[in-house]
Amino acid sequence: MATAHxxxxxxxxxxxxxxxxxxxxxxxxxxxxxxxxxxxITIGSIALSYPKRHSTIKGLGNQLTFLWFVMCxxxxxxxxxxxxxxxxxxxxxxxxxxxxxxxxxxxxxxYLSSDSFVLIxxxxxxxxxxxxxxxxxKTMYYNTPARHVAQLILSLGQIYGCVLYYLxxxxxxxxxxxxxxxxxxxxxxxxxxxxxxxxxxxxxxxxGCSRR
Amino acid sequence: MATAHxxxxxxxxxxxxxxxxxxxxxxxxxxxxxxxxxxxITIGSIALSYPKRHSTIKGLGNQLTFLWFVMCxxxxxxxxxxxxxxxxxxxxxxxxxxxxxxxxxxxxxxYLSSDSFVLIxxxxxxxxxxxxxxxxxKTMYYNTPARHVAQLILSLGQIYGCVLYYLxxxxxxxxxxxxxxxxxxxxxxxxxxxxxxxxxxxxxxxxGCSRR
Numbered sequence: 045m046a047t048a049h050x051x052x053x054x055x056x057x058x059x060x061x062x063x064x065x066x067x068x069x070x071x072x073x074x075x076x077x078x079x080x081x082x083x084x085i086t087i088g089s090i091a092l093s094y095p096k097r098h099s100t101i102k103g104l105g106n107q108l109t110f111l112w113f114v115m116c117x118x119x120x121x122x123x124x125x126x127x128x129x130x131x132x133x134x135x136x137x138x139x140x141x142x143x144x145x146x147x148x149x150x151x152x153x154x155y156l157s158s159d160s161f162v163l164i165x166x167x168x169x170x171x172x173x174x175x176x177x178x179x180x181x182k183t184m185y186y187n188t189p190a191r192h193v194a195q196l197i198l199s200l201g202q203i204y205g206c207v208l209y210y211l212x213x214x215x216x217x218x219x220x221x222x223x224x225x226x227x228x229x230x231x232x233x234x235x236x237x238x239x240x241x242x243x244x245x246x247x248x249x250x251x252g253c254s255r256r
Numbered sequence: 257m258a259t260a261h262x263x264x265x266x267x268x269x270x271x272x273x274x275x276x277x278x279x280x281x282x283x284x285x286x287x288x289x290x291x292x293x294x295x296x297i298t299i300g301s302i303a304l305s306y307p308k309r310h311s312t313i314k315g316l317g318n319q320l321t322f323l324w325f326v327m328c329x330x331x332x333x334x335x336x337x338x339x340x341x342x343x344x345x346x347x348x349x350x351x352x353x354x355x356x357x358x359x360x361x362x363x364x365x366x367y368l369s370s371d372s373f374v375l376i377x378x379x380x381x382x383x384x385x386x387x388x389x390x391x392x393x394k395t396m397y398y399n400t401p402a403r404h405v406a407q408l409i410l411s412l413g414q415i416y417g418c419v420l421y422y423l424x425x426x427x428x429x430x431x432x433x434x435x436x437x438x439x440x441x442x443x444x445x446x447x448x449x450x451x452x453x454x455x456x457x458x459x460x461x462x463x464g465c466s467r468r
Contacts (some may be wrong), residue, residue, distance in 0.1 A: 159427050196409070201416060208373070212373050
């Protein structure tokens with residue numbers, strides 16, 4: 045029996061999202077908003093770390109690590125936190141953060157269908173790893189002994205979450221992703237791979253402290 | 257349109273498991289087999305750690321930790337590894353390890369339906385945390401510097417996996433579990449809570465090393 049459902053651009057094509065309302069922002073608007081915010085966080089992070097440039101945040105590696113923690117804190121707590129809190133109504137939501145998620149969901153509709161794994165993993169990321177990322181930035185700023193444990197826990201949590209995130213849909217043949225390479229390789233693959241690559245480097249660095 | 261499917265005892269009741277074949281072992285046989293094996297591993301672990309009772313595995317706390325790592329190594333690599341490799345045919349499989357899974361699946365049918373989250377999480381547990389648990393036992397036995405990092409990574413991986421495991425079905429109202437308290441509280445809740453409680457204690461101990 046065929047029933048008329050609200051049309052939407054997401055995959056799989058038979059996904060029912062009757063509360064879907066199209067974004068008022070264009071893709072370009074959404075990406076401009078997102079990357080402008082990332083730019084502002086980067087400038088703020090550099091300004092914040094500037095007084096420590098000769099002590100605890102010395103050299104490019106440390107400055108990038110500090111920026112990473114601050115950026116992760118904002119992305120986890122606010123962007124992923126917004127999803128965690130508003131997931132049930134996200135497909136019909138026009139808040140700027142909701143529009144970012146509706147654009148991203150072209151590469152993964154599990155964000156609009158409240159997939160149980162994505163919901164729980166993102167909630168842990170938002171409300172455990174988010175504050176821990178800010179804490180890691182703070183331990184670095186003040187060079188406190190908790191630095192490497194915080195970095196190790198945060199990084200392993202991010203890697204495990206991201207590996208599960210990729211593989212839980214890939215094992216099914218990525219049915220939740222628009223197969224266009226722009227969405228699959230840029231949104232789904234590229235936007236997330238940072239949370240495997242950077243934490244792997246940081247974990248490697250943290251493990252060095254146990255051999256000292 | 258009603259179709260005749262193979263009857264099975266799992267939840268949700270409309271789950272299609274046409275390759276299901278009932279266990280030849282009774283529940284009591286299966287649990288006896290499982291706990292006898294755990295008993296044998298315990299005896300083996302105590303025998304193995306006996307020569308180190310005055311040095312690296314001194315006192316009840318350390319002996320229990322060593323046993324925990326050895327037990328986790330066996331459970332992750334062999335029991336969970338069996339699921340990871342044979343998940344697609346598990347409902348019709350009569351190998352002793354398959355019969356354990358078919359009994360356990362009364363509390364979580366995701367093991368028989370190859371749920372993508374359970375499959376990926378269990379595969380990582382089997383083939384990453386399994387060898388790491390044996391490695392942690394080895395670092396303890398020989399008191400090598402990698403001890404606390406191995407313990408911390410293993411423990412966080414176990415906690416995160418177990419929290420996701422519980423919550424991904426609980427957020428849906430635990431539809432994969434027989435609602436009888438025996439299955440829900442003994443199999444689902446009790447059998448898994450060890451992988452939150454013990455690693456939390458061990459992580460707390462490991463973090464102590466960063467404050468020294």
